[in-house]
Amino acid sequence: QARARSRRGARRAAPQRGRPLPGAQRVRRRGAMSQKEGKSKMPVAGEEVQVRKKTKKSSSSHAGAIYKVLKQVHPKMRISKQAMSIMESCVTDTFERLAKEASHLCRLTKKDTLSSREIQSAVRLVFPGELSKHAVSEGCKAVMSFNAARPAGGAADDDAAGAPA
Template sequence: MPLTISSANRQVASFAIATIGFILSSASMGLVEWRVWHMDDPSFFPTGHACVGMWRVCIYRHHTNISTAKFCHQYTYYDDFLPLDIRIAQHLLLLASILGLVGKGYSIHGLWNVHMGILQKCKLCRSFVISGLLNMVAGLCILSAVLWNYYSITALQGIAFPPSFQLPFKPDRQETGSAAVVASLGAVLKVLKSLTAVSGMAQPSSELSTEACPGATGPEEAESTTPQKHKQKQKHKQKQEEKQKQPRRHGRRSRRRGHSFATYFARIVKQFPGGLRLSQEAVNVMDSFVHDMLERIGEEAGRLASYTEHLTITTREIQTAVRLMMPGHLGQNAVTAGNRAVLRYTRSK
């Protein structure tokens, strides 16, 4: 499946990009270098500089030319002295982190579907497109916080810190810190992830299943097809009930006429010492038993494939059905013998 592999590789790359962007944006929330204040006039406050972050402020006092003292004060959203831009930036960064986590969950769900072979196009598109949109919104939230922080710096807006902080309302000069650069890089990576994910699903996918998925049709088509589907389900249930009520031996006898396992019974009996033989009635009973087990295993494997939304019955469904139909060690021995028979058959080719 070259198309599926290339599409999955594209989604894995976008997932890695989103992970790096999430780490950078989350790390920027804890950094204090969003704004750097420089206090050069010692008339009212000691000289030094302060790093104003989203959740705390760190003050660096120059005692001498060599030594500096660092004082950090934390604050929350409920503090009255915080300006509106910092409060909104706190909410935007928290919202971006939550949206990033949810988007990563949708990406993991889509990649898991590809790994398990669930290639229905609507389900894959739904997971990857939702992840891309969430990362797009998260990136825009972070960029909004960065731009508002930059506007506050260029407009020389001040912050009325408490007197215990020993900080002026406005510094002598201020500049953008490294935290804003880290947040901007994380936002760009999130937007890049969303564009990569959406562009990867927009390509024509000939190998993805185009089966009808829930919610894939329009509202008018859904209204028209819902009664038909309900009638089809009722007819299917009625047919299954009729099959269960009817005796099942007649159907199996008609199938046994086309193929019989009688020759294999004689070969197995010859392996035991004592010259054992099987009567015709015993052969018929064993043949009926084998056909009955094959039919039950096939039906159970079909149910397992429908539960996992697979279009093909694989060896996993067959082995699970055998273990369900045969209890204990009998099922384990049957699976082992079946694997040996398959290996013997493939080596003989």
């Protein structure tokens, strides 16, 4: 009985022989010859089977930045994994909204380059009222401190530093 259970657990799903899988690659499998042709789910030796390529999932995380901000605001407070996951999805969603709006503005003005001006306009459109004003002023402050920290003589983003708040 234990032997039957271990066989059942180790059994893999048979490859489908219909349409190709997305991102699949055709390879020749070397396997044991099937005794019952057509009835077995195991591939016949030399038969082409589709194998899905492993794709690397992007793992950009804002967890470190979220944690730093938490420690600035409440030094003694901690955050659970579930709360961090919620914050992560919130930040990612906001970033995607801003990027979508900024790229839309680029397309409307027929510009190829996404500059701080488009980001600033996207912030004004995405965030409501007072929140957008605070976000724009914080963004201008961050761009100015970034430009001040850079060595002189580099290509400067002039429209960002002089942008009205």
